[in-house]
Amino acid sequence: MITLERLTKRFGGTTAVDGLDLTIGSGRVTGFLGPNGAGKSTTMRMILGLDRPSSGRALVAGKPYASLRRPLREVGALLDAKAVHPGRTGRHHLLAMARSNAIARRRVDEVLAAVGLTEVAGRRAGTYSLGMGQRLGIAGALLGDPGILIFDEPVNGLDPDGVRWIRGLMRDLAAEGRTVFVSSHLMSEMQLTADHLVVIGRGRLVADASLHEVIARGAPRDTTGRVTVRCPDPAQLAALRHRLAGRSVTVLDAGADRLTLAGVDPADVGDLAFAMGIRLHELSVGTVSLEDAYHRLTTDSTEFTAAPAAREGR
Ligand code: ADP
Numbered sequence: 162m163i164t165l166e167r168l169t170k171r172f173g174g175t176t177a178v179d180g181l182d183l184t185i186g187s188g189r190v191t192g193f194l195g196p197n198g199a200g201k202s203t204t205m206r207m208i209l210g211l212d213r214p215s216s217g218r219a220l221v222a223g224k225p226y227a228s229l230r231r232p233l234r235e236v237g238a239l240l241d242a243k244a245v246h247p248g249r250t251g252r253h254h255l256l257a258m259a260r261s262n263a264i265a266r267r268r269v270d271e272v273l274a275a276v277g278l279t280e281v282a283g284r285r286a287g288t289y290s291l292g293m294g295q296r297l298g299i300a301g302a303l304l305g306d307p308g309i310l311i312f313d314e315p316v317n318g319l320d321p322d323g324v325r326w327i328r329g330l331m332r333d334l335a336a337e338g339r340t341v342f343v344s345s346h347l348m349s350e351m352q353l354t355a356d357h358l359v360v361i362g363r364g365r366l367v368a369d370a371s372l373h374e375v376i377a378r379g380a381p382r383d384t385t386g387r388v389t390v391r392c393p394d395p396a397q398l399a400a401l402r403h404r405l406a407g408r409s410v411t412v413l414d415a416g417a418d419r420l421t422l423a424g425v426d427p428a429d430v431g432d433l434a435f436a437m438g439i440r441l442h443e444l445s446v447g448t449v450s451l452e453d454a455y456h457r458l459t460t461d462s463t464e465f466t467a468a469p470a471a472r473e474g475r
Contacts, residue, residue, distance in 0.1 A: 162184060163219070163220070164183070167181070168219050169364075170204075171215045176364055178200040178214075180217065181366055182366070183359060187338055187339060189356040193343060193344040193361075194358060195361040197346070199363060200361055205238070205240060205344065206240070208226065210226035233258065233261075233262040233305030234306065236309040237304065237305060237309070237311070239312045239313065240298075246286065247287025249285065250284060251297050252282040255269040255301060258304055262305055272300040276303070292318045298315075307339070309340040311343075313344050316350055328353060358370060360375070360458060375455075376451055388427045388444070388446055389447065392442060395417045397437075397440065398439075410424050414453075419443075
């Protein structure tokens with residue numbers, strides 16, 4: 162478990178993290194979302210004792226990181242895959258980490274195998290691709306067999322197989338009862354990986370809810386379906402949009418030749434287009450994605466504020 166208590170970080174006049182009150186529970190993958198500059202990395206750095214909070218505190222397994230005697234055994238982290246001495250081999254990098262935390266040498270070979278780096282473990286880390294660097298960082302996080310894992314944008318630089326692999330790994334780690342806290346800007350990836358989401362904006366909590374709940378909150382109340390309309394004539398599409406506006410339809414997205422709508426029956430859109438003599442190239446139904454929900458959540462801050470439990474602490 163990770164606990165944040167009114168965690169705040171100011172850099173000069175910038176408040177990067179602003180009074181976060183939060184518990185990140187075990188046995189599930191918690192996705193950490195927010196636009197660039199929202200304060201995700203700073204929050205993670207404070208959890209790991211790399212940045213000192215201006216006020217408040219962050220606890221891992223009930224203690225400040227700095228007070229952990231063997232930190233790698235409590236919490237494993239991948240923050241910056243390039244934070245490895247380029248002249249050291251992958252194996253030596255892990256051996257040095259293991260030694261400083263009284264971890265057996267054979268564990269190094271286990272984690273190298275677990276991340277698929279056994280064959281290149283004798284090569285200098287400076288020659289690794291970005292994806293291999295990510296895998297080495299993940300091996301380091303797993304080294305102490307910790308109950309808490311923190312990953313900052315772990316799929317960056319991974320190929321599609323690597324992305325699938327890390328998704329499975331995170332889900333397995335959570336299924337074993339561990340706390341998995343992972344930041345990402347890839348909504349589609351988070352939708353497949355996370356059980357729970359923490360969304361922040363400008364350092365403040367925007368949502369702390371299950372994936373399901375965030376999608377439901379981001380979806381219009383009367384439907385979870387979305388309708389995509391494509392029309393080759395922008396003027397006709399604008400006319401259709403204008404007529405639909407009177408019918409309490411939500412426009413999730415609009416382009417020159419495309420509208421994505423919610424809260425409307427596709428048959429009504431088709432009938433209306435037919436009656437107006439509008440030529441359609443597509444009329445399709447999909448489900449509301451986390452990306453849609455996230456967009457509404459972060460742009461419509463009056464409708465979606467922090468959960469009451471989180472606000473009470475302020
Ligand atoms: P995210 O990870 O969500 O993109 P960050 O935590 O990196 O956000 O940054 C949050 C805010 O804090 C940004 O405005 C960023 O410019 C600022 N910031 C982060 N680190 C520093 C630093 N070392 N010095 C000054 N400002 C910083």
